Each structure stands twice: as C-alpha cells, then as structure tokens.
Amino acid sequence: MSRTKFLDKTLLAVAQVAERSFFSEEHARMKGLLQLLDVRIKLLTFLFLLVLISFLHEPRSLWMLYGLSLMLAMLSRVPLLSFVTRVWLFVPLFSAAVVLPALLNIITPGEPLWVLVSLQRSYSWGPYTIPQEIAVTRQGLWGSIVFVSRVAASVSFAVLLTMTTRWSDIFAGLRALMVPRIFVMTLNMTNRYLFVFLRLIQDMYRARKSRTIHALSSAGERGWVASRIGVIFRKSIEMSNDIYLAMLSRGYHGEIISFERFRTRLVDHLWLATIIAFGAVLLAFERGRFN
Amino acid sequence: MHIPDGYLGPLTYGTMYAAALPFWAAASWKLNRTLKAKQAPFLAIGAAFSFVIMMFNIPIIGGTTGHATGATLIAILIGPWAALIAVSVALIIQAILFGDGGITAIGANCFNMAVAGVFVGYAMYRMIAGDAAVTSRRRWIAAAVAAYVSLNVSALITAVQLGLQPILERAPDGQPLYSPFPLSIAVPTMALEHLLLFGFVEAAVTALVIKYFQKNDPEMLS
Numbered sequence: 001m002s003r004t005k006f007l008d009k010t011l012l013a014v015a016q017v018a019e020r021s022f023f024s025e026e027h028a029r030m031k032g033l034l035q036l037l038d039v040r041i042k043l044l045t046f047l048f049l050l051v052l053i054s055f056l057h058e059p060r061s062l063w064m065l066y067g068l069s070l071m072l073a074m075l076s077r078v079p080l081l082s083f084v085t086r087v088w089l090f091v092p093l094f095s096a097a098v099v100l101p102a103l104l105n106i107i108t109p110g111e112p113l114w115v116l117v118s119l120q121r122s123y124s125w126g127p128y129t130i131p132q133e134i135a136v137t138r139q140g141l142w143g144s145i146v147f148v149s150r151v152a153a154s155v156s157f158a159v160l161l162t163m164t165t166r167w168s169d170i171f172a173g174l175r176a177l178m179v180p181r182i183f184v185m186t187l188n189m190t191n192r193y194l195f196v197f198l199r200l201i202q203d204m205y206r207a208r209k210s211r212t213i214h215a216l217s218s219a220g221e222r223g224w225v226a227s228r229i230g231v232i233f234r235k236s237i238e239m240s241n242d243i244y245l246a247m248l249s250r251g252y253h254g255e256i257i258s259f260e261r262f263r264t265r266l267v268d269h270l271w272l273a274t275i276i277a278f279g280a281v282l283l284a285f286e287r288g289r290f291n
Numbered sequence: 292m293h294i295p296d297g298y299l300g301p302l303t304y305g306t307m308y309a310a311a312l313p314f315w316a317a318a319s320w321k322l323n324r325t326l327k328a329k330q331a332p333f334l335a336i337g338a339a340f341s342f343v344i345m346m347f348n349i350p351i352i353g354g355t356t357g358h359a360t361g362a363t364l365i366a367i368l369i370g371p372w373a374a375l376i377a378v379s380v381a382l383i384i385q386a387i388l389f390g391d392g393g394i395t396a397i398g399a400n401c402f403n404m405a406v407a408g409v410f411v412g413y414a415m416y417r418m419i420a421g422d423a424a425v426t427s428r429r430r431w432i433a434a435a436v437a438a439y440v441s442l443n444v445s446a447l448i449t450a451v452q453l454g455l456q457p458i459l460e461r462a463p464d465g466q467p468l469y470s471p472f473p474l475s476i477a478v479p480t481m482a483l484e485h486l487l488l489f490g491f492v493e494a495a496v497t498a499l500v501i502k503y504f505q506k507n508d509p510e511m512l513s
Contacts, residue, residue: 013346020389050395054301057462091295091390102471110466127475143467147297150469154296155390162388170387180319183380189335190342190380191388197343225347226499227507232343233368233500234508236336243332 032076039173110139296393300460308398337377359496363412412441438497450481
C-alpha cells in the first residue's frame with residue numbers, strides 16, 4: 001500500500017485546507033472581543049504586534065505577549081486547547097527541535113553550563129570546530145529560549161487573526177494597509193477559486209483511489225500526477241476565460257468597484273490606543289534595560 | 292523553504308520587503324499594459340494553480356513522497372511577470388491564512404521563490420530551449436534543468452538570509468536573537484537537501500508536465 005501513499009497524502013493535504021477554512025469561519029462568527037473589531041484596525045494592530053515581537057529581545061517580554069494572545073483568545077471565545085494545539089503543533093515545536101544543536105558550544109560558543117561530552121582534544125575543519133568539551137552554553141540556551149519564544153508569540157497572533165476573522169474580510173481589510181485594489185481583488189478571487197480546484201483534485205484522487213487494485217511503477221505514478229497537474233492547468237485557463245466573460249456580462253470593464261463599507265467605533269479606538277501604548281511601554285522598558 | 296515569523300530580524304525582513312517591492316510594482320505595470328482587463332481572473336486562477344501545485348505529492352524512492360514549488364513551471368506556462376504575481380499571491384495566502392511562512396517574512400519568501408525562483412527558472416529555460424520546436428526533447432530537458440537550478444538558487448538565497456542572522460541581528464552582548472545558525476551551517480544544510488533531493492523532485496514534476504503538454508496540448512507551450 002506504501003506505493004499509493006502519495007494518493008492519501010494529497011487527499012489529506014486537500015482535506016486539511018478545507019478543515020482550516022471551516023474552523024476559521026466557525027470561530028469568526030462567534031461574539032467575542034476580536035470579532036467585534038473593525039477588520040482594518042484589527043489588521044493594523046496585529047501587524048504592529050508582529051513587528052513589535054520581532055523587535056523585542058527579552059524572553060519575559062515575549063512571554064508577556066504570548067500571554068496576551070491567550071487572554072485575547074479567551075475573550076474571543078476561541079477554545080483554548082485547540083488554539084494552543086494549533087499554535088504549537090507545527091512551527092514552534094519544529095523550531096524547538098531545529099534549534100537544539102544551537103544550545104551547544106559547537107554552534108554557539110560561550111560560557112559552559114553543562115558539559116555533555118569530553119573529548120581527548122578539540123578538532124577543526126575550516127570554519128567548523130568541535131571543542132574538547134562539548135557543552136550547553138549560557139548564550140546558546142538564552143538564544144534558543146528567545147528564538148522559540150519569539151516564534152511561538154508570532155505564530156500565536158497570526159493564528160488568532162485567522163481564527164477570529166472571516167477570510168474574505170481579511171482581504172477586504174488589506175485595502176486599509178494601502179495594498180492596491182488589483183492585488184486585493186486577485187487575493188479574493190484566488191481564495192474563492194482555490195476551493196474549486198481543491199474539490200477538483202479531491203474528485204480526481206478519490207476516483208483514482210477507488211479504481212486502484214494494484215499500484216503502477218513509480219515512474220508510471222509520477223506520470224499520472226504530472227498529467228493531473230496538466231489537466232488542472234488546462235481547466236484553469238478555461239475557467240479564467242469563463243470568469244472573464246461572466247464578469248463582462250455583469251458590467252466589468254477593467255475598473256474594480258468595491259462594496260465594502262467599514263465603520264470604526266469607540267471599541268476600535270480604545271483597542272488601537274491600548275495596543276500601541278502597551279507596545280510602546282514594552283519596547284521602552286526593554287531598551288531602557290539594554291542601554 | 293517558507294521562512295516563518297521569528298526567524299529573520301527586522302533589518303533583514305525589512306530589506307527583503309524593499310527588495311521585492313520594485314518587482315511587484317514592475318509586474319503590475321507590465322501586466323496592466325499587456326493583459327488589460329482580462330488580467331484579474333487570469334492572475335487569480337494562476338495564483339490558485341500555483342497554490343495547488345504544492346499539494347500534488349509524487350512518489351519518490353522507497354515509499355517517500357515529495358512535492359514541487361512550481362515556480363519554473365508557472366513561469367513557462369504563463370510568462371515570468373504573471374508568474375511573479377501568481378506565486379506571490381499564493382505565498383501571501385499561505386502566510387496569512389495557513390501559517391505557511393511568516394507574515395513578516397512575506398517579502399523574503401516572495402523574493403526567494405516568486406522573484407528569484409521565477410526569473411532564474413524562466414531565463415534558464417529560454418536560454419537552453421532556444422528556438423527548439425515546442426514538441427522537441429530539448430524543451431522538456433530545458434524545463435528540468437531550469438527547475439533544478441531555480442529551486443537551488445531559491446534555497447541558497449533563503450539559506451544566506453538565515454545564515455546572516457547571527458552576524459547581522461544579535462543582542463549587544465553578541466547573543467543570537469533570531470535564526471541561530473551561521474552561514475557555515477545554514478548554507479550546506481539547505482544546499483545539500485535541495486541539490487540531492489528536492490531539486491530532482493522539482494525537475495521531474497516540471498519536465499513531466501511539459502511532456503504532458505507536448506503530447507496532449509502543445510498550444511499551451513507556444
């Protein structure tokens with residue numbers, strides 16, 4: 001069965017995209033703090049928070065921001081367990097595994113904390129050095145904690161944004177970030193037609209799986225996948241022409257007219273002021289400590 | 292190859308946004324002149340196609356599977372400027388909606404895959420294919436070589452950006468703040484896996500799709 005594993009993997013990848021979309025729509029409809037906000041203000045503040053996280057140097061500040069993301073998730077009625085799992089399961093856990101060698105003085109030289117192995121002598125090849133005592137260094141440990149905390153805090157806010165905002169609203173809100181209308185429209189249309197393609201792939205793969213009693217050779221299977229990519233592209237071009245004609249018949253003549261109407265309220269202004277003040281204080285506190 | 296948030300410092304991701312911006316502007320200008328009103332659905336469908344290419348897992352040796360990024364393939368099929376926008380839009384959607392790649396790293400990821408990947412792939416393809424007939428063997432060989440080189444160039448630029456972090460962006464006492472691996476680790480690690488494995492997957496998928504069109508629909512390649 002391992003020879004047809006590629007069929008299952010593709011079907012799984014398609015299902016995961018659909019599941020994420022459904023999951024986000026479900027939480028975006030709930031009545032919570034983040035769902036109340038004007039999407040433009042929300043995007044601006046989340047972008048501000050992501051940039052702020054990238055400027056911070058202290059684990060404590062990063063943990064404070066991570067804590068803020070958890071608090072906001074609770075206030076926005078996002079189930080905490082699924083939120084934390086979704087945040088940690090991929091990027092931060094992967095980053096924590098990747099960063100493990102950087103704990104050692106082979107990668108990050110510095111003050112040794114725990115000596116793991118003692119060799120008879122040190123070894124050097126060009127830029128690479130294996131010291132006589134391989135140890136976890138204070139600098140390596142500190143750097144790795146900062147790195148994983150930063151990744152976790154960033155991913156946490158990125159996930160929170162997608163879980164509490166309808167995807168079509170995110171694209172509409174991008175106009176507030178001065179993204180040209182043609183890009184926003186392309187993003188919106190891409191998002192819509194992506195699901196048409198996913199359905200198409202799912203149908204092709206399910207049909208193939210249901211007809212499979214014996215796998216082809218690897219070369220044969222690769223040829224089949226390539227032919228499916230070709231079919232998708234041909235359908236893409238046909239669909240692009242059909243959509244263009246459908247747009248023309250609805251009065252499209254190259255100018256994009258948007259019907260989004262945004263309205264900021266007191267809660268948006270309070271939110272904006274709070275987040276900017278919080279960020280400024282955090283940054284000032286850190287920089288004060290470093291200078 | 293998608294760099295997540297937290298791996299690059301502000302100096303690097305800011306520079307990469309600035310580096311990608313003129314290419315986005317040039318592509319919009321170029322497409323406004325050539326594609327006219329048809330561009331919106333064409334670009335959106337191109338971007339959706341770019342997104343789904345990464346979902347097609349193909350069998351490799353020993354029951355393992357892999358997927359292509361499709362930068363060179365899309366450049367050959369829809370031209371480099373439309374491909375730049377299509378791959379960028381796919382990367383932006385992956386970053387904002389699916390957490391594949393960071394939001395602060397959108398500039399870097401787009402530069403590495405949508406700018407460098409697309410233009411290196413397209414230039415190599417044009418150079419090797421020359422005036423060869425659409426259905427000639429030289430065309431699919433050109434596509435395979437171009438895809439292999441393009442993916443490796445993208446991987447190399449990504450590795451350099453990551454490897455520069457311990458030098459460019461560190462705390463006043465010299466401790467790394469972002470990706471902690473120096474160039475001497477980041478470059479060989481990324482280069483090896485792309486030279487030995489992912490480059491061949493990219494080349495195989497690109498060449499097989501080009502061969503499919505040569506056999507079934509050569510007009511798509513003219």
